[in-house]
Amino acid sequence: MTIGRQTTTGPIGPLLPPDPIRAYRLRWKRRRLLARAVRKRRQLTPVVDRTDRIEPGAILLFLCCRNEARRLPSFLNHHEALGVDHIIAVDNGSTDDTVAHLTDRPNVSVWRTDHSYRLSRFGLDWITWLMIRFGHGHWCLTLDADELLIYPHWQDRPLPALTERLVREGRASMGALMLDLYPEGRLADTANDPDPLRTLTHxxxxxxxxxxxxxxGNLWIQGGPRARNFFAEDPRRAPTLQKVPLIRWDRRYVYVNSTHAALPRRLNGIYDEGEMLGGVLLHTKFMDTIVEKSSEELLRREHFANATLYDDYYTALIDNPALSCAFSTRYRGWRHLEAKGLMSRGDWV
Amino acid sequence: MTVGFIMMCHEALDRASQVARYWSDRGCPIVVHVDARVARRDYDALRSTLESRANIVFSDRFKCEWGRWSLVQATQAAAGLMLDRFPKVNHVFLASGSCLPLRPVEDLIGYLDARPATDFIESATTEDVPWTKGGLDHERFTLRFPFSWKRQRYLFDGYVRLQRRVGYRRRIPSGIVPHMGSQWWCLTRDTLSQILSHPRRAQFDRYFKRVWIPDESYFQSLVRLVSENVESRSLTLSKFDFQGKPHVFYDDHLQLLRRSDCFVARKIWPRAERLYTAFLSPNAQQGNRAEPNPGKIDRIFAKAVERRRYGRPGLYMTSRFPRKNHENGLTCARYTVFEGFGDLFEDFPDWLKRTTGLRAHGHLFAPERVGFADGLTVFAGALSDSPKLRDYNPEMFLTNLIWNTRGERQAFLYGPRDTVRIGSFFPRDPNADILVISGAWAVPLFKSQRPFNEIRKEAARLQKIENAHLAYLRNSWTKARVQVWTMADFVESPVEPLQSIIEDVAVTRTNQVNEAPRMVDLTGFGQFLQSLRNEGMHPYLMGDFPADPRPESEAPRPRKPYVAR
Structure with missing residues (x-):
């Protein structure tokens, strides 16, 4: 969740192709990130490698997580039901049952590392390496354990229908808004429910x-409950909310910061003058555990490039705040989100 | 009398075979064409499941490519075989391997028996159709297209450009009027055999070989030569998306397809298990005499294409972010901006709400905090009242506010003290009504107790800002409806403009101003302006205010009474 530097002035600037020098620089940036990922491969040790089961055309999910035993069952169930064929996970030094939850499933391969999350570009270097090895030619979802992907008609049309549709449109990527879900009252006062969507309702x-x-050429979207509650004094620092989680991967592609933007540049073309098909990542960060996790984060300093600037954010979370307000909206499914203008089916009716 | 199906297959052969068996079980002859690019093994598998049936035959395989002559060749061969081998067939129905019958075959047979001499084929002249993609409408008949659009795009485009430059035009064979339409048709035996055995067929074939997308024009044009009874519509329900590619139907379209009463639909997603089970089950309802009625589907898909192309006006989101001046509506609904009214009248938003029923906000862009109606600290869509969050992107603050309150008309106060940047945004918006009393910002200064040199400085600053803003409002590219009064004019007769404003913006039916808003006491205002002038600051935006309109008090006023008070 790093902050980009260059923005166009005003909300809506002209969309111009980058000049040759910039394009050249971007190319080298991409190569640098690839080289970095190749170097970091030594930090990974395989726990369970079942990648020989990946068939051509399989849809893969890449995941980097730490101490997510609580969320993993619902996360894995959700995405397996969507039609993910194989999950490739990096476990970053978990101390709970995370690894067991992963290895119990037949279609999961797990690598482990105890190196720094921050120094590996928030896990991206590891993921990039695994994507170079296994993702080439596949549709790849790259998610965090607290993100649930939904898209128009997701209950009726599994991921292969979506990816076929994207191919027919001539697209290699799909964008999504990260939608922060939160409970009605104070964060830590909610019931301990295995299904986060039952407590995180708004x-x-x-x-x-x-x-x-x-x-x-990527969008930079900010806002939501975190901007409203924690970044009102300095909105520029508010977390970035757009993501490009689904890409038909090529081993020469890279994600640049988290999955907010990717290179080459055309992968960021998730928007248009009309409405393109796009999804939403239901962000289940604000479960009751966030309060104690924040105290840990305040010490670990692994989640932001400039961690000291975010001390106030963690301190505020430790205070067990309520994110809901009189004008919060209750989550009622994708059609409601589409009516509210947070996602769109484009012309995929 | 019966109907025979030609099935053009190139993928998902198991589904094609399922549909073929369904038709074959119901006594309809079928000619199957399988694309020559399909692997031998898959082809053999399909053949072995279907070959035992007497009413299914396989035609010679051609290598089919989208937009090319080979598709027509394959169709000709299959149609010839159909006419030869199945003499009882009166109508020939061209279908694809991804088609699905939506109604029992008996319905279709009954329908065709009632119209034994009618050819169902969409066929329109190029001038009259909007659906051509890529700008090649009539030119697809007058240029030559030897290159593949899919594989040799560069040569394709280059050759088109070259022919245009040298002014090359092909001669269309005499008697042929180019027509186009859906390639999925249903023709009578008579028409089809006349087309296939036409004395000039070799000439026609030579011509259409180099036409672009001949499968959408060969039969469509020739049918006009030989048939008297063309019903220009397709019996196959097939919709096209924004890019001109066929829409795919999924399980969740079941009800929609059922209610369409169409005979056949394409394309069906091969894994749409529910659709295949529902429509191919032996006990699907029968005896339906209804006409095909794709109207509802047509409307839904037309709306979707429009949303894909233009988006919902006033919505900015992850998958829609238009360039400046290509927004298709800056905001999504009408709203009203009152400038100066809040300074001149006490409790103007309250009065406005009472008389017009608008959602009347205070100064939404005030520097201290966002002045939402009723003093709310958050508003619709969880908009925060933090001025920093708002000023981080004031344009999106406003477009969000209007989007979040769709269905409820908004009004807010604005003035030169507020965020300046937004003042160059709403004038560009056709949804905005902007009503200005120029110079009214001086009233709060006049009422304030601040030291006079501060007031003078502030007045100069505000006047400069408002003057620039007024110039913006008078620009030729301003799209909002703007009305400007000078303060002097407005104070002279406030009721008349207020009355017209209310008639204009009211959402509730009170067309009479029963109660005027309470104006601030302006005694001494003229003198205040004069003092500003005396200090060398020239206030001009408020119009000609007499230095002292009401000289009732005879006693000489002390200098600068507003400071002394």
Whole structure:
């Protein structure tokens, strides 16, 4: 969740192709990130490698997680039901049952590392290496354990239907808004429920700001409950909310910061003058455990490049705040999100 | 009398075979064409499951490519075989391997028996159709297209450009009027055999070989030569998306397809298990005499294509972020901006709410905090009242506010003290009504107790800002409806403009101003302006205010009474 530097002035600037020098620089940036990932491969040790079961055309899910035993069952169930064929996970020094939850499933391969999450570009170096090895030519979902992907018609049309549709549209990527879900009252006072969607019931429907970022042409979306509650004094620091989680991967592609933007640049073309098909990542970060996790994060300093700037954010979370307000909206499924203008089916009816 | 099906297959052969068996079980002859690019093994598997049936034959295989002559060749061969081998067939129905019958075959046979001489084929002249993609409408008949659009795009485009430049035009064979339409048709035996055995067929074939996408024009044009009874519509339900590619139907379309009363639909997603089970089950309802009625589906898909192309006006989101001036509506609904009214009248938003029923906010863009109606600290869509969050992107704050309150008309106060940047946004918006009393910002200064040199400085600053803003409002690219009064004019007769404003913006039916808003006491305002002038600051936006309109008090006023008070 790093902050981009260059933005166009005003909300809506002209969409221009980058000049040759910038394009050349981006190319080298991409190569640098690839080289970095190749170097970091030694930090990974396989726990269970079942990648020989990956068939051509399989849809893969890449995941980097730490101490997510609580969320993993619902996360894995959700995405397996969507039609993910194989899950490739990196466990970053978990001390709970995370690894067991992963290895119990027949279609999961797990690598382990105890190296720094921050120094590996928040896990991206590891993931990039595994994507170079296994993702080439596959549709790949790259998610965190607290993100649940939904898209138009997801209950009726599994992921292969979606990816076939994207291929027919000539697209290699699909974008999604990360939608922070939160409980009705104070964060830690909610029931301990294995299904996060039963306690995290509300979201902010209409306080997002968008701008286009040069030179990669990606959108930069901010807002939501975190901007409203923790970053009102310095909105620039508010977390980035757009992601490009689904890409038909090529071993020469890279994600640049988290999955907010990717290179080459055309992968960021998730928007248009009309509405393109896109999804939403239901962000289940604000379960009751967030309060104690924040105290840990305050000490670990592994989640932001400039961690000291986010001390206030963690301190505020430790105070067990309530994120809901009188104008919070209850989550009622994808059609409701589409009506609210948070996702769109484009012309995929 | 019966109907025979030609099935053009190139993928998901198991589904094609399922549909073929369904038709074959119900006594309809079938000619199957399998694309020559399909692997031998898959072809053999299909053949072995279907070959034992007497009413299924396989035609010669051609290598079919989208938009090319080979598709027509394959169709000709299959159609010839159909006419030869199945003399009882009166109508020939061209279908694909991804088609699915939506109604029992008996319905279709009954329908065709009632119209034994009618050819169902969509066929329109190029001038009259909007669906051509890529700008090649009539030119697809007058240029030559030897290169593949899919594989040799560069040569394809280059050759088109070259022919245009040298002014090359092909001669269309005499008697042929180019027609186009869906390639899925249902023709009578008579028409089809006349087309296939036409004395000039060799000439026609030579011509259409180099036409672009001949499968959408060969039969469509020739049918006009030989048939008297063309019903220009397809019996196959087939929709096209934004890019001109066929829409795919999934399980969740079941009800929609059922209610369409169409005979056959394409394309069906091969893994749409529910659709195949529902429509191919032996006990699907029968005896339905209804006409095909794709109207509802047509509307839904037309709306979707429009949403894909233009988006919902006033919505900015992850998958829609238009360039400046290509927004298709800056905001999604009408709203009203009152400038100066809040300064001149006490409790103006309350009054406005009472008389017009608008959602009347205070100064939404005030520097201290966002002045939501009723003093709310958050508003619709969880918009925060933090001025920093708002000023981080004021344009999106406003577009979000209007989007979040769809269905409830918004109004807010604005003035030169507020965020300046938004003042160059809403004038560009056709949804905005902007009503301005220029110079009214001086009233709060006049009422304030601040030291006069501060007031003078502030007045100069505000006047400069408002003047620039007014210039913006008078720009030729301003799209909002703007009305400007000088303060002097407005104070002179406030009721008349207020009345017209209310008639204009009211959502509730009170067309009479029963109660005027309470104006701030302006005694001494003229003198205040004069003092500003005396200090060398020239206030001009409020119009000509007499230096002292009401000289009732005879006693000489002390200098600068507003400071002394």
């Amino acid at each position: 979201f902010d429907a209409g306080n997002y700001t968008i701008r286009r970022q040069a030179p990669m």
